[in-house]
Amino acid sequence: MEVFYYLVFGVLGLVVAALELSKNNKDRVNTSSAFNSFKNNYLIVYSLMMAGDWLQGPYVYYLYSTYGFGKGDIGQLFIAGFGSSMLFGTIVGSLADKQGRKRACITYCITYILSCITKHSPQYKVLMVGRVLGGIATSLLFSSFESWLVAEHNKRGFEQQWLSVTFSKAVFFGNGLVAIIAGLFGNLLVDTFALGPVAPFDAAACFLAIGMAVILSSWTENYGDPSDNKDLLTQFRGAAVAIASDEKIALLGAIQSLFEGSMYTFVFLWTPALSPNDEEIPHGFIFATFMLASMLGSSLASRLLARSTPRVESYMQIVFLVSGAALLLPILMTLFIAPSKVKGGGISFSGCFQLLGFCIFEACVGLFWPSIMKMRSQYIPEEARSTIMNFFRIPLNIFVCVVLYNVNAFPITVMFGMCSIFLFVASLLQRRLMMIVDKPKTNDWTPLEERNTEEDPLNI
Numbered sequence: 001m002e003v004f005y006y007l008v009f010g011v012l013g014l015v016v017a018a019l020e021l022s023k024n025n026k027d028r029v030n031t032s033s034a035f036n037s038f039k040n041n042y043l044i045v046y047s048l049m050m051a052g053d054w055l056q057g058p059y060v061y062y063l064y065s066t067y068g069f070g071k072g073d074i075g076q077l078f079i080a081g082f083g084s085s086m087l088f089g090t091i092v093g094s095l096a097d098k099q100g101r102k103r104a105c106i107t108y109c110i111t112y113i114l115s116c117i118t119k120h121s122p123q124y125k126v127l128m129v130g131r132v133l134g135g136i137a138t139s140l141l142f143s144s145f146e147s148w149l150v151a152e153h154n155k156r157g158f159e160q161q162w163l164s165v166t167f168s169k170a171v172f173f174g175n176g177l178v179a180i181i182a183g184l185f186g187n188l189l190v191d192t193f194a195l196g197p198v199a200p201f202d203a204a205a206c207f208l209a210i211g212m213a214v215i216l217s218s219w220t221e222n223y224g225d226p227s228d229n230k231d232l233l234t235q236f237r238g239a240a241v242a243i244a245s246d247e248k249i250a251l252l253g254a255i256q257s258l259f260e261g262s263m264y265t266f267v268f269l270w271t272p273a274l275s276p277n278d279e280e281i282p283h284g285f286i287f288a289t290f291m292l293a294s295m296l297g298s299s300l301a302s303r304l305l306a307r308s309t310p311r312v313e314s315y316m317q318i319v320f321l322v323s324g325a326a327l328l329l330p331i332l333m334t335l336f337i338a339p340s341k342v343k344g345g346g347i348s349f350s351g352c353f354q355l356l357g358f359c360i361f362e363a364c365v366g367l368f369w370p371s372i373m374k375m376r377s378q379y380i381p382e383e384a385r386s387t388i389m390n391f392f393r394i395p396l397n398i399f400v401c402v403v404l405y406n407v408n409a410f411p412i413t414v415m416f417g418m419c420s421i422f423l424f425v426a427s428l429l430q431r432r433l434m435m436i437v438d439k440p441k442t443n444d445w446t447p448l449e450e451r452n453t454e455e456d457p458l459n460i
Contacts, residue, residue, distance in 0.1 A: 048211030084135030086397030093390030097224025101148035108140035168302035176295025187284025297366020323364035324423030329357030
């Protein structure tokens with residue numbers, strides 16, 4: 001493995017360690033022992049769930065390519081996953097609100113384990129079924145667990161500010177530390193032990209099974225809507241009305257869709273971007289490096305969320321701008337550095353710069369997750385939380401499906417350019433959200449005469 005990879009990984013590790021060790025009382029929130037016990041239980045479950053997801057991430061594209069499928073066929077498999085998430089997402093979200101979030105989390109485990117099992121087959125149809133199951137599981141992962149957490153947190157009477165602690169820790173461990181370990185563990189299974197690219201999927205199924213056992217033994221059930229007579233159509237209508245009637249919710253959904261759409265497109269693009277001429281790159285180690293960068297971002301987010309200023313609505317504008325600029329690097333490298341024609345070998349000079357840019361983008365991802373969770377907890381109504389959150393995923397899945405369907409029609413630089421544009425638009429929408437939140441309330445029903453007296457007691 002080239003020294004460059006170790007250097008980037010080492011520098012990021014030192015920065016993260018310095019950030020964590022330099023935290024003072026202003027960067028921490030004082031909590032109770034009951035809350036800490038609740039938080040730690042959730043973090044264990046969430047980390048196991050994310051381990052099951054992260055172990056698969058670096059090897060999905062690689063596994064399909066070892067089965068002999070080209071970029072177009074692989075793109076269609078990815079489309080199946082995002083398409084199923086779009087089609088079934090709102091349904092499973094509504095069922096989670098109605099039938100119980102704990103049941104939905106267990107369903108996630110079972111569905112994703114079945115998806116992992118399908119990876120043993122080189123048959124295209126079987127792999128397609130696995131992608132559909134994976135798409136359903138993804139919808140559950142990014143809605144049901146957070147919905148269960150927020151409802152349970154409020155039910156137990158914990159302070160609202162403490163949610164930020166759980167969110168930032170969940171991203172730090174589940175999307176950071178666990179992801180790094182998963183990347184290195186996957187690299188160990190595939191490269192060191194030579195167990196093949198399907199081995200990480202088997203390991204993922206084991207972690208998901210352990211997490212399901214913890215949920216079954218320690219979680220209580222909670223629901224979104226206390227009314228038992230609301231059918232799915234009524235829940236859909238209620239969620240749609242909530243989005244249409246509150247501009248803050250609509251903006252939040254658009255921002256989430258734009259960012260996550262760019263993020264999931266990046267997941268597909270980073271492998272061919274760093275190895276355009278079939279360069280030998282350590283997928284697991286690079287993935288671990290990305291997750292360390294994400295960990296850096298979540299560490300910064302925990303500091304920012306623990307303070308009253310700057311507010312989350314404010315600093316996220318900068319995060320979206322920086323992430324958009326980071327994904328412009330592949331385009332700049334193509335314009336200013338002549339592409340190499342040599343097949344194989346190590347990572348190219350332009351690839352090194354792109355890797356650094358991708359690490360910056362992943363740091364923005366680490367900032368995004370706890371911050372968007374915080375805003376969702378503030379603005380999305382509890383009674384239809386899972387349904388609304390999965391409504392947000394419809395446009396992002398459409399966007400990703402369109403991009404992947406045309407993966408052979410456009411060069412990678414065009415797709416990165418599209419992602420950058422969407423991220424810059426997200427920054428503008430975030431600014432609009434901040435302006436709405438900061439707008440003074442006009443629902444002051446004090447009589448005009450009394451108001452004038454209060455403002456000018458001398459009647460001058």
